[in-house]
Amino acid sequence: MLCDVCKCNDAAVFLTQIVDGKMQKVNLCEGCSKEKGVQDPTGFALADLLLGIGAAEEIEKGGSSTRCPVCGFTQADFKKTGRLGCSSCYVAFAEGLNSLLKAMHKGTAHVGKLPARAQRTLALSDRMKTLTENLRKAVQEENYETAAALRDEIKQLENQLAESK
């Protein structure tokens, strides 16, 4: 079996990773495995190879490659262009993208500007957390009157949250 990266030497390192029920396999020769830093398979994200250098093959249970349900973009398209198809691709290809973003950026979570709409949603969900916690306490203390009031308020908030999304 030939190495997936250089395609000329015999593969000596065989990697299999199962993420969310999808099996990914990469076969590498001695040289390429060193070059890619695959000495310690536990600290190595297979997705880096899949999305980054684009040498490996992804084998899914269903047999077809991942496709964005909104725009039909595939991982192969991403390998070719380096661009994504639509904003939902970030969800469809989340696994692979996470390690890519990690290597590319300072952090993995956005800490900058929030759109006003997101700010409102954030405030609502913060309020929701507080209410849920209070409800838990009320039930624990067998304070059912408060619990009932809290439950109503949570229900209202749930509606508001659904609207704001």
Add this chain to the structure above:
Amino acid sequence: MKFQNLMASTGEWLRGEGPHHQVVVSSRVRLARNLRNRAFPGWAKKAERTIILEMIKPRVEELAEMQEPFSELLQDLSALEKQVLVERHLISREHAAKSVGSAIVMNRKQTLSVMVNEEDHLRMQSIRSGLQLRQAFKLVDKVDSALEAKLDFAYDSKLGYLTACPTNVGTGMRASAMLHLPGLVLSELINQVIQAVNKIGLAVRGLYGEGTEAMGNLFQISNQTTLGEKEDEIISRLNKVIETIIEKEHDARQVLIQKKPNTLWDQIGRAYGLLTYAHAMTSKEALNLLSVVKLGIDLGAFPEDKRLGIDQLFIETQPAHLQKSTQQKLNAEERDHFRAQIIRERLKSFPNPDISKMAREPEVTGNSEPEKNE
């Protein structure tokens, strides 16, 4: 507003009145935004691109910041007109290659330009003279907030603003400054500076961005990462680095004056001589020589009131601007002649370089005092 009117005025940032303008030519900040669940321009079919364009363009045109805008569909602009906009940094080279389904909207002062369906649905850019990244950000931030109320932007609570290329995800912001660094180039320190800047996660590019050559001793410095850092943290980091480079550039000029005055006077004299008497000049040669004359003005060899004329030549001698101003298509050879002619005429009123006035670099900024070193 018509293209001719746009041609006639140079835009606020070219007038070179901003802070640290001797070294920092301009500051730019751009934000990338996309509509939720719509294919990004590179993936969308023509029909969808057109729908997206029709959703976005009117919203941009009605912004308070866009009174009597210059607003054109890319297919209605000639190749030459697009190139003029590229030379003024009002659209990207990528955008100039677009046609049906893309547009450009900009304000009269040419300080704000919005590209519709470039790589992302929206690329909003503010450009200012000198080091004014914060002011530039303020304007695009305001425009972004106004547009977000009317358009449903793709935003994820974890990843922030979602962009076609994962390198822009998060803030979607690219802040960059165009620096004029003849001192560091002449004293062969520029590579050290570029390496140091790269090491701390900032990018250094040539005159027209990614993959372009550095000409006229002009370099663009910008942030490379957009995720995991706040907008004003990115700008602060960039400002700090730029201020250090400004200091290094002034130091390099001082060292040249003190240690290699003959080399310096020779360079300035030759640049002046060639620009004053040459009859054929490529745009690269022109930029490189104009850069040295600009340095001469900074150092007092030429009177200060000649500065604007030289700064404008940096743009006016670019290929598309030359052809647009003659109203005819010129081949490379004709351009070189015409370019030399424009420059000769501009330099007619120039006095000979006055070395005696170049004893010391005039102190304009408070940032380059020698005692600040160490």
